[in-house]
Structure formats: structure tokens, C-alpha cells
Amino acid sequence: MSSASPRIVVLGSTGMLGAPVTHELVSAGYAVTALVRDPSATRASHRLPSSVHLVAGDVNDVNGLTAAFRGHDIVYVSLSVPVTASASAWRVESEGMKNIVAAARAADIKRIAYLSSLLHRYDGFRWWVFDMKREALTILKESGIPSTIFYPSNFIESIPYRSRQGKRINLAGSPREKAYWIAARDYGKQVARALALPGDESREYVVQGPEPLTAKEAAEQFAKHYTKEKLSVGAAPLGVLKVLGLFSPLFNYVWHISDAINNAREPFQAETTWKELGKPETTVADFAASFQ
Template identity: 25%
Template sequence: MSLPIKNVAVIGASGNLGGPVVDELLAAGFAVTALSRASSTATFPPNVAVKKVDFSSTSDLTSALQGQDAVVSLIATAAVGAQRPIVDAAVAAGVRRYIPSEFGINTREAAQHPVGKILAGKIGTVDYLIEKAKENPGFTWTGISTGLFFDWGLRFGSLGIDVPNKTATIVDSGNEKWQASNLHHIGKAIAAVLRNPDAVANEYIGTASFDVSQNEVLQAVEEVTGTKLSVTRVSSEDLRKLGEEKLAAGDFSAFLQLVRVWNFADGAGHALGANSANAKLGLPNDDLKATIKAVYS
């Protein structure tokens, strides 16, 4: 059994996911240090230590990570390919667990899908972690797929549901179930991994607040808000073609179309079901209607 993890360095702690993750790590009793760029003006809770770091310098990162038991990377998708120096610094500093910036669809499964081309940085980082863990037995990693950010996605319309404009865009039949997580659920999952690191050492796991379909979300949103939405139905094949055309032209806004195909297309098969790590992590599912009520209250 490995020593307990106490000190956790978080990279990207000021982003959309950062606040909820830091909150849940603090609530779980971890000592949290936020690593940020020298130019950053981000602020953090008073009980979070802050270290300014040159992320292009492995030596600077190694110094900053001294005494840390774990690193949680919340780096945005556009920068995830730049995690190798952080991984090298973590190994050099004696960090025992690295949680890479996954927190979305399962990139191990998506590697051969068109959306995988956009997620190449994430895929490469996990490949690199696998190598480093083999070379350094004291260094471990855990990849966590969470599916779509549910409460965040409702607020910003990325799930195809737009309550302010009273519209919904439903892909194919709308009955396909997909993996979805609220931001605080993701923070709880990270804390659970770090509380019991041996349970999921050098594993890629999936967690979710719930598996849900677009039609279930639409029905629940209409019931909770009392708002009838105007529904437009689109074909996943049309979305795929548009996404691939954009990608071929170097337009990475293709991600919106391709990730909707990945999740919502009839027969996609990316709900977690029995493959969820929630039971192993001791995590309950969230309540769909309670989540919707909190978003729109």
C-alpha cells in the first residue's frame, strides 16, 4: 500500500473546471498549491498556496513541484500537448501521481475517430505517462474521462439545449445515451482517486454524474423551467461531414460537430453503464432535475 497523498499541485486552477476541483480537493482535506504563470492575475481561496512558474522550464517546474505528492492538470485542450515538461518535472521531483487533463470524452477510445485528431495532445500525453510509469515504478498516473460537462454545457448551450432562446437541436432520434458530468462531480472524482490512489493506479477510468439522452434532458428542462423549446432535428451524418470538412481546412471549430456525433449519434454507444468507476470511487450519481433546477435558478 502506498503512502497517503496529502499535497496536491493543480495546474489550470483558474479555469472553468479549476474552481470546482479546488473546492472539492480542499473539502476532502488536501493541501492545494496552484501553479500559475508569472503573468497571471488569477486569485484563489486564501487556503490555497500559489507558485508562479515558467511552464517552458523543466527545472523551474521541478523546483515548484518539490514536496508535492500529486499533480492535477486542468490545462485547456489547446495546450494539453505541452504537458511533457510537466510530466518530466513531476518525475524528477518525486511526485507519485499525475492526473492529466482528460476530463471529457474517452480519448483512449476516440483515437481512431475524427474527433481524435483534435484530441491528439491528450492522447499523446497519456501515452507518455504510460512510458514514464514503466520507467519509474514510484510514479503513477490516472486518466479520468468524464464525458460532457453537463451543468456548464447547459449554461453555455453546448449540449444543444438553449433555454434563453427557447430552442433545442437534437441529433438523430435523440434517444442515444451519453456520459455527462457536473463540474463538482469531476472535482469529487479527482479527490476520490487521490484518497485511494492504489485502487486506480496506472488506469484510465470513466466517471459520470449520469448517463442521459438529449430527449431526456429536453423533457426534464421543459418540466423544470416550464418553458417549451422549439426543436430542430439534425443528422449525425451531416454533422460528421461538416466537421470533417472543417478539420480538413484546419478549422478546429469542427470539434463542436464531431463531439456531438461522438456522443449523440444513434448507436454511438458511449454511455458508461456498468463501466462507470463511480462504485469503485464511492461516488453517487447526481440528480438530473436537481442539476437543471440549480442551473436555471
């Protein structure tokens, strides 16, 4: 990619998924600015490439977003609701998207890229988190700003970073459906390729990895191929988590997301994505064997 490559602002650059995407954007030659709450602390504590320019900002501040967006072409949005948030909390993805769109208009941003989810389509229950994700999509699509939206399956990183506690990988319930698990690095490569495509039309991509596995199969694959120490896999009953969720936002979140992961049907839908953006290669076994 040449020196005239698009300039991109990344929101969520230090997260489990945002950091690998940021690295891949830099590797692809983009000029990357990361919007963070504290640039000094971020530089000291996160391993972002040294070429990434850090600016202070937050999605609840339209003026700050506008200032950060000026002089850039693309905004990449990777937001996540805190697992301890309640339905009455400020809705970071929907309210945040309103602010992002307003700032993007003011700063003459040419494209907004957004990390959404396949799980938000699950209709096994009504949940405010999925409602929020649907609202964010509506806000973006109705903004009139060209967009690139990614609908990923389950990320392999969630196993060591979210499900693992010490030497045990903790699951919830009995998974029935398989998902196409993908490594964030492979997804990041697809993001970099998607944002290099010419034209100003909006695009949507289903993001799926190379093999379908239930949550239990994925956890067992990770434990089998992880080389640093021996891991076990266990599961808590979903019913217990549902009851605990009546009193705890954390357990309420875990119950809902686990029920969706276990029961959401996921047919393969990434033909166009693989054709245009490349096929992901990293399996759960590959990822576990190289995970530090």
C-alpha cells in the same frame, strides 16, 4: 483528512471542470496549490477557496513547472485545447504532458492524476484532437510515474457554459446515442477519494453520472428545470457545420465534437468507479434547478 495529507498542484484550477475539483480537494482536506498564469488576476476574478496557494506558471515552461511542483506529492492535470486551435498549433495536452512528466520527475512527484475523456475512443473519424489525447495518455503511462486517469462522460456544465447562448441552448445534428451526464462537483468528490487511496499502483476510472441521456434529452431536461428564465432548445444541421469547418477552426471543432457526442456508443462502465469512489447523485434536472 489529517495535516499530513498529500500536497497537490492543480493545473487548470480556474476552468469549468478544474474549479469544482479544486473546491472538492480543499473540502477533503488537501493542501492545494493552483498553477495559474497570473496569481493576482486569478485571486481577484475567480472564486477559489482562500486556502489555495497560487503560483505563476505555464505548461510550456518545464523549469517553471519544476519549481512549482517542488515540495508537493501529486499533480492533477486538467487541460483543454482551445476550440479555435488548429492542427498546426502547439498541442497543449500532448506537448504539455511531456513537460509535466519531465518536471514531475525532477521534482520527485509521487503521482500524476489526469482528466482524459471517453470520447477520444470514438472511431467515427480521424481527428487531431483525439490523436493528441491518445498521445498524452501514452506519454503518461510510459513515464514510470504512478498515475490516476479519469475517463469522463459528458459534463452537465457544458450545457449552460458552452451550449447556451442567451435564452437558447444550441445543439448540432440529431443525437442517436445516450451518455451518462455527470456534474463536475460529483466528479471532484471522486477525484478527492481516488487520490486518498493508499499504494503506488496506477489506476484508471471511467466516470459516468446517474442517468443516460442524449444531448437533446439533456438539454431539454436542463431547460425544463431551469428556474431563472424560460429557455428553448434548437439544433443546427451537422452538414452545415462541417462545411463551415473547412474555413473556421471553431466550426471544425464544433462539428467534430458534436458528431462524436451524438454518435459515440457509451455502455455503462463505471461499476468499479462507483464502488471505490462513490456514486454520483446529481441529475441534469437537479443541476438545472440549482444553477445560478
